[in-house]
Amino acid sequence: MDPVITVEHLTFRYPTIASASTEAAALKDVSFSIHAGEFVGITGPAGAGKSTLVLTINGIIPHFQSGIFQGKVLINGRDTFETSCSEISRQVGSVFQDPEAQLVTPTVEDEIAFGLENFGFEPGLIESRIQEALHLIGITNLRNRSTSELSGGQKQRVSIAAAVALRPGILILDEPTSELDPMGTMEVFEVLKQLNQQFGLTIIVVEQKINILMEYIQRLLVLNQGSLVFDRTPREIIKEPETLHSVGLRVPPVSELAYLLKKAALYTEELPLTVDEAYSGLQKSLGRRKEEK
16 A cells, blocks of 8 residues: 655755854655554654654645755655645645644634635535534534633644544644643544544644653654654654653653663563553562562
8 A cells, every 4th residue: 555645855954044054954864654544653852853844744845935845745646846735735634733823713613614615615515524523523512612712622622623624634733732731632632543543544743742642653753853763663662762862852751660670670561651551560560570489
């Protein structure tokens, strides 16, 4: 099966001014592919190039942001240079960091209808798509609410519903939980899990909250100073936590603790990604130690 996203030797440098003519490229020779139905996380320290990468996938680069662009980005086999942003947005739904900046209408219903109306959908189809998106994201009860009255988590879910209403095959989110508390963060990730597992949507999340990110994703792409330094599964990464330490990041605390215990022969199970897995693993490890005695 061909990938839905292919990035080939991508290098991008923002326009420079005379005093900053030697500024480093935001992305440097980045290559990877993503297949339909994958749930992929992207992380890295500040300035790693994460948001720039998002802008190349949804077409804002090169269509609205100029710069020096080398390499290729293909969406379902089509080069983003040869595909309009309008066409790309039908295939790639985008949700950004600040829901306040993304919501542009006074009510939830209007927000979900906004993109559909701009694409010229018939009124009857707009209504069915609104109902479908509200149901999928679990916010049917918010339909008539004012967007100004919503919590941060609710606003982000409305942003996701507005993107999903266009039925893209790919949903890319750039730090969607940065302004949210732990409860709002969990709400958003549970919605993404449902969209991925039940409806086969390809999900790409740029996220700094690596603890929760590692619980949901299938692959983690790690950027550092514009380069892709790791592309591994969460299970592979927690077996070698130094891979993240080398770029100033850390694996989830439960994973790191279990890793240290395992090195000391005090933990016998597969390294955990979650607290529940760690609890179960510790119980089994303690049980084995008792049996050995």
